Amino acid sequence: EPEVTQTPSHQVTQMGQEVILRCVPISNHLYFYWYRQILGQKVEFLVSFYNNEISEKSEIFDDQFSVERPDGSNFTLKIRSTKLEDSAMYFCASSRGARETQYFGPGTRLLVL
Amino acid sequence: GESVGLHLPTLSVQEGDNSIINCAYSNSASDYFIWYKQESGKGPQFIIDIRSNMDKRQGQRVTVLLNKTVKHLSLQIAATQPGDSAVYFCDTGRRALTFGSGTRLQVQP
Numbered sequence A: 001e002p003e004v005t006q007t008p009s010h011q012v013t014q015m016g017q018e019v020i021l022r023c024v025p026i027s028n029h030l031y032f033y034w035y036r037q038i039l040g041q042k043v044e045f046l047v048s049f050y051n052n053e054i055s056e057k058s059e060i061f062d063d064q065f066s067v068e069r070p071d072g073s074n075f076t077l078k079i080r081s082t083k084l085e086d087s088a089m090y091f092c093a094s095s096r097g098a099r100e101t102q103y104f105g106p107g108t109r110l111l112v113l
Numbered sequence B: 001g002e003s004v005g006l007h008l009p010t011l012s013v014q015e016g017d018n019s020i021i022n023c024a025y026s027n028s029a030s031d032y033f034i035w036y037k038q039e040s041g042k043g044p045q046f047i048i049d050i051r052s053n054m055d056k057r058q059g060q061r062v063t064v065l066l067n068k069t070v071k072h073l074s075l076q077i078a079a080t081q082p083g084d085s086a087v088y089f090c091d092t093g094r095r096a097l098t099f100g101s102g103t104r105l106q107v108q109p
Helices: none
Strands: A005-007 A010-013 A019-024 A031-037 A044-050 A053-057 A065-068 A075-079 A088-095 A108-112 B004-006 B010-014 B019-025 B032-038 B045-051 B056-058 B062-067 B072-077 B086-091 B103-108
Touching: A005 A088, A010 A019, A019 A031, A019 A088, A019 A108, A044 A065, A044 A075, A075 A088, B010 B019, B019 B086, B019 B103, B032 B062, B045 B056, B045 B062, B045 B072, B072 B086
Parallel strands: A010 A108, B010 B103
Antiparallel strands: A005 A019, A019 A075, A031 A044, A031 A088, A044 A053, A065 A075, A088 A108, B004 B019, B019 B072, B032 B045, B032 B086, B056 B062, B062 B072, B086 B103
């Protein structure tokens, strides 16, 4: 059964450094998403992406965040200058259509020191 | 604005019993509903969905009931197992899933 994959599973970085989190969505899906979950808190929507552009974003997704689909398979989330409060689990998801089931990856645990 | 919420923060059941998790929504125009669960340390996992032209849908050991009159849906898990222990969420299939606080299902051996 196809699934969303994410790399790396864990990443530790210094405050102020740039990080890129990678995702490979399910191959025939057209909509891609990033969510984050700070430890002990609920999963929060960051951004949705369709047809090579952002279709919706939350207040969390400020100028330090960017997303890209650099090729036909990868979907990336870049955090330009990480802050301590960016430490969280980041989940990628994909769906076939705009309001269809989103399938989630296993997540990348980001720790900013 | 639109809201979707679970009724109880925690539900504790005995292994083998049936579980019922309830959810209410506010937007009567909602036409698609999804249940997810999240196990500790893992990403949200799709369980089952239902469209508004149905009032019941069954999966493997799970059933979702939709009552559009009172804007309520429920997830029934038959013969609950320890592996069902997780936080359960309902949503109305929007692009930006909201994942409220959910209902934590605890299965007692």
